[in-house]
Amino acid sequence: MKAPVAGSPPIVGHSIQFNYDALSLIQRLQESKGDVFELNILNEDVLLFLTPSATKKIFLDPDDNFSSKHGWEFSIGPTFENGLMLRDFDDHKYHRSLLQNSFRRDALEKYLYIIQPRINSWIEEVKQKKEFYLYKSIKQLMFNVAVELFFDEVDDSKLNYLNQLFINSIKPATTIVRNPYPLTRMKKGLKAREELLEYFQEKSSSIDLSKETLFSDLVKTNKEEAGLTNFEIAEHMIFLLLAAHDTTTSTLTSSIHFLARDIDYQNKVKLESSNLSKNRYI
Template sequence: MTTTERTTGTTLRDIPGDAGPPIIGYTLQFAGGKLTADRTRYDKYGPVSWSRAFGRTWISAQGPEAAGAVLSNRDHAFDSGPGWSFLIGPFFRRGLMLLDGPEHHRHRRIMQEAFTAQRLAGYLEPLNETLAAGIAAWPRTGSLAFYPAIKQVTLDVATRTFMGAQADHEADRLNRAFVDCVQAATAPIRLPIPGLRWHKGLVGRRLLENYLRPQLAEKRAGDGNDLFSALCHARSDEGEAFSDDDVVNHMIFLLMAAHDTSTITLTSMAYYLARNPEWQERCREESFALGTEHVAYDDLDRLVALDLVMKESMRLVVPVPGVIRRANKDTELLGYRVPANTMVTAQLWTVHHLEEFWPDPERFDPGRFSEERREDKVHRNAFMPFGHGVHKCIGMYFGGMEVKAAMHQLLQRYRISVPAGYEMPVDWTSLPRPRDGLPITLHRL
């Protein structure tokens, strides 16, 4: 990559890096998630480096300055849509994350009507009921593969809260469709060959569309309190509304984002609470102190210890470990030249694991986020589990509400444990998940 002169006359530096193995570059490592939770390139090249994968040049932005600059996008040089579309476009097309500029602003403004405080409070009752039914089906005592169990519960929550429907015989097919769509994002062979990841993702997308589209007329005619109805009826201040295609596209993306990220957060929280019984007991005492099996909306802020554990778990296992952008013009990043049309990844895992911002970064220590310490404030971009800038997660408050409500119920029913010395093996392909399903032991209280 050659040095160039900007129109201002400022010389920009070459980006350090390497292409990797001939022809394939780092495609297999990228597809297998081996570049996600890894700071090798940061240690070797610094916060900005380049590599080759999928036949393209990729620039990696690691650390709070580099990743924050990409996501804040002050020069409007980094587009989200063309970046994410390369990975997930066929499966989550025109979801909010895949829009930019005025169109993104318009869609986000309309969609915000579905995530007001009043709407969130309305979602909590059916959410609590669905959580209770799901958790009640678990064994009273004994072993449980936590990840698949909680993933089914969060999908049931999303189905009821977002669509006003009870989980039915379609639940397993929907869950599989979402998994296939997400995992197709990093498929090394990006062709519709039956049996391979890319083809499975396309089939999953069709199933989701065929499930949602027939329900549009009823949702538009009704007055339901679910998110599907809210999107059908949402209007901007100027009276703008979503088309049928808009509603379907946003529902598919939100259903995926809501239940996948909540599943990941709940799984990592269960793991760390099982390994750290003192924090588990502290959170349990808070929940019992509320005196209610189902948390109320106004009580969420009283679960202080649970909030600390949630944040620390999201720091250690960030639900979306990398964010994709594409440069729409020649620009710069920390003084390095970035050519137009280059793919850029903001590596959020690295941001959360640098010892210069997080002392002893691999240690589970929820106290980092306490008012006395606030390590997350040592740098404005030190903690970004929901992203940053105009594309910051629109459902972050819904997600936090769901996670706290679920853990509040779980901790009042069970004490959870894992064997001494157990370490959860994380598969970072697409989104993080435990390779072994996270086997925990339940002890009924």
């Protein structure tokens, strides 16, 4: 059985609407086409399954039917080529196991002690301001937290520069011009990728291994024991930094946006969080 295809303008397909407001586009198409349909983004036909049971089947995938690489390479592939999500099956499992250490419960608990003071001082700063750009501010905060956690870099001038490289390297994920012509986002993104990789390769040669950061852990266990090259470690680092901070930024800013429009829900969340705060770590 063939899934219904959502009609779209030639060449650009749904890319412009998807970039502008993906949520409304998908909701509108779901209403007219049902839970399974095909649309066209960045010149690729993309089949969407919008039910919890389909999501479960696809993600558990016990028979290795579904490729993560093919699902992501048309978008983040050029600038995050060997990240975890761009790997499949045994190769994916192997590389995932190399990163596993940093996500154990005791490691996660340690991170809270680094994250919480940064967030507290951000809240104090924000309280002093009459107005500010929420997305920009949270993006920088999440990036600073991730960098501090992952490799203990706290020099603010360096952080701004690295943040800009990440912004440039994620933009090609949704840009319609897919070739790196001069002055395009793709060209700028590929250059940013190169600079990030150089930075992390250089860092993995000079890192202080006594530090308890995700990066030093990755270098210790993987360079010495698993034989990863500095390049492979750098690839994992740039993917992880992206996966950790860009997603959290969108989730937080979208949640704040919707909460700001719904006082009843805000009050429910306040109540729940004040009950939870009895079990706070710090």
